[in-house]
Amino acid sequence: xxxxxxxxxxxxxxxxxxxxxxxxxxxxxxxxxxxxxxxxxxxxxxxxxxxxxxxxxxxxxxxxxxxxxxxxxxxxxxxxxxxxxxxxxxxxxxxxxxxxxxxxxxxxxxxxxxxxxxxxxxxxxxxxxxxxxxxxxxxxxxxxxxxxxxxxxxxxxxxxxxxxxxxxxxxxxxxxxxxxxxxxxxxxxxxxxxxxxxxxxxxxxxxxxxxxxxxxxxxxxxxxxxxxxxxxxxxxxxxxxxxxxxxxxxxxxxxxxxxxxxxxxxxxxxxxxxxxxxxxxxxxxxxxxxxxx
Numbered sequence: 434x435x436x437x438x439x440x441x442x443x444x445x446x447x448x449x450x451x452x453x454x455x456x457x458x459x460x461x462x463x464x465x466x467x468x469x470x471x472x473x474x475x476x477x478x479x480x481x482x483x484x485x486x487x488x489x490x491x492x493x494x495x496x497x498x499x500x501x502x503x504x505x506x507x508x509x510x511x512x513x514x515x516x517x518x519x520x521x522x523x524x525x526x527x528x529x530x531x532x533x534x535x536x537x538x539x540x541x542x543x544x545x546x547x548x549x550x551x552x553x554x555x556x557x558x559x560x561x562x563x564x565x566x567x568x569x570x571x572x573x574x575x576x577x578x579x580x581x582x583x584x585x586x587x588x589x590x591x592x593x594x595x596x597x598x599x600x601x602x603x604x605x606x607x608x609x610x611x612x613x614x615x616x617x618x619x620x621x622x623x624x625x626x627x628x629x630x631x632x633x634x635x636x637x638x639x640x641x642x643x644x645x646x647x648x649x650x651x652x653x654x655x656x657x658x659x660x661x662x663x664x665x666x667x668x669x670x671x672x673x674x675x676x677x678x679x680x681x682x683x684x685x686x687x688x689x690x691x692x693x694x695x696x697x698x699x700x701x702x703x704x705x706x707x708x709x710x711x712x713x714x715x716x717x718x719x720x721x722x723x724x725x726x
Contacts, residue, residue, distance in 0.1 A: 440469075440472040440473055440499075441472070441498065441499040441500070443469065443472065443498070445469060446462065446465040446466040446468075446469045447465070449465045449468060449469045449472075449498070450462070450464075450465035452498040453465065453491075453494050453495070453498055455498075456494040456497040456498050457494065457641060457642065458487070458490060458491060458493075458494030459630075459634060459637060459638055459641065460491065460494075461630075461634070463625055464491060464625055464627065467623050467624070467625035468491070468495060468623075468625075470623050471603075471605075471622075471623040472603065474623065475600070475601035476601070476621065476622060476623050477583050477604035477605065477606055477621060477622045477623070478604070478605045478606070478622060478623050478625070479606045479607075479608065479614075479618075479619065479622035479623065479624045479625070480492075480605065480606070480607045480608070480625055480626075480627055481607070481608045481609075481610050481624070481625075481626050481627070482609070482610075482626055482627035482628060483609065483610075483628075483629070483669065483671070484609050484668075484671055485669075485670065485671010485672055485673055485674060486627045486628065486629055486630075486671060486672060487627060487630075487671075487672055488607040488627055489505075489564065489566055489607060490673075491605075491627070492562065492564040492566075492605040492607070493564075495562060495603070495605065496561075496562040496564075496603075499562065499603065501559075501560055501561050501562045501603070502560060502561045502562070503561070503562050503564055504550040504553055504554055504561050504562065504563050504564065505550065505564045505566055506549070506550040506551065506563065506564065506565050506566065507566050507567065508565065508566060508567045508568050508569075508570045508571040508575070509567075509570055509571065510570060510571065510572060511572065512571050512572070512575050513575070514578065515549070516549060517549055517550065517551045517575070517578075518549050518551050518552050518588060518590075519546055519547060519548050519549055519552045519588075519590065520547050520549070521540075521541070521545055521546065521547070521592075522545045522546070522547055525544075525545055526540045526545050529545070541592040541593060546593075550563055551563065551582055551588065552588055552596065554598075554602040554604070555582075555586060555587070555588055555596050555597070555598040555602060556596065556598075558586075558598045558599060558600050558601065558602035558603075559599075559600065561602065561603075562602075562603045562604075562605065563602055563603065563604045563605070564605050564606075564607070565579070565604065565605070565606045565607070566607050567607055567608065567609060568606050568607065568608050568614065568618075569608040569609055569610060569611045569612050569614060570609075570611065573615065576614065576615055576618055577615065577617075579618065580617055580618065580621070582604075583604065583618065583621040583622070584621060585597070586598040586601050586602060606618075606622065629662065629671075629672070630672065632652070632655045632656065632659060635655045635658075635672060635675060636648070636651040636652050636655045637651075638672055638675075638676065639651040639654060639655065639675060639676050639679050642676045643676050643679050643680045643683075645680065645683055646679045646680060646683050647683075650679055650682070650683055650686075650692075651679055653692070653696075653724060653725040654675060654678055654679040654682065654696070654725065655675060656724040656725070657678075657696060657720065657721065657724040657725050658670050658674070658675045658678065658703065660720050660723070660724055661703065661704070661713065661720075664712065664713065665712075666704070666706070666709045666712065666713075667706050667708055667709055668704070668705060668706045668709060670703045670704065674702065674703045674705075675703070677702045677703070678696070678699055678702045678703040681695075681699035681702045682695040682696045682699050682725075683695075685698055685699060692725050692726060693718070693721040693722060693725055693726050696721055696725050697717060697718075697721060700713075700717070
């Protein structure tokens with residue numbers, strides 16, 4: 434294993450944290466250290482945490498810092514190799530056979546190969562960041578399929594042979610932990626758990642992402658979201674919902690609504706489940722009076 438102290442002009446976790454901030458992503462020391470070590474060691478970065486804490490945004494910011502294109506593979510139940518790796522353009526192959534007549538045609542030439550994110554990342558590892566998003570939503574069989582890529586950064590194409598990356602590509606995996614990932618997958622990665630940010634940091638994120646929101650408003654919305662997260666909600670609001678609620682309430686306040694009323698009217702921006710809305714409704718006035726009034 435080759436260890437690189439400087440990757441993409443980044444010579445340590447502190448430098449990476451500063452670069453991520455410039456890319457509009459505020460990373461704590463733990464995230465910056467894990468991401469830097471993944472880059473330096475040439476290992477995938479596995480980010481786990483609740484939905485909405487910034488896992489995908491972290492991968493996007495990392496790609497921006499490195500000046501690379503982000504390839505996003507969104508996982509889902511039943512995802513297979515054709516969606517992740519490659520597939521052959523069958524209609525074009527059939528057309529080529531008809532047009533060739535008795536002549537020979539190589540049906541497995543590049544022009545008939547449709548590269549998917551994993552193959553694209555291996556073919557150009559210096560130009561791309563591969564994001565395998567919500568791996569926990571995929572079947573365990575697909576997770577096992579990933580092991581070849583994450584172990585040797587190779588892909589076997591029966592008709593073409595083995596595709597091997599010239600160097601380890603930058604790979605980020607995210608998981609909402611809806612199921613446990615296999616130990617073999619975890620061992621191949623640098624791991625980091627992303628929790629909800631503390632109130633001061635979340636207010637700073639709101640200020641960065643929503644320039645129209647005043648600091649006092651950012652602090653109010655963070656307090657209100659914190660109170661909501663303390664309840665047994667089916668879908669607790671993430672950081673993105675905090676930012677959007679602050680923007681929505683600021684917009685309504687600018688049109689004449691008082692602060693508690695502005696937040697109440699924009700509740701559908703932060704809570705997006707009917708059961709959660711029904712659960713909060715009886716105490717909403719009190720909650721808002723304690724946090725945003």
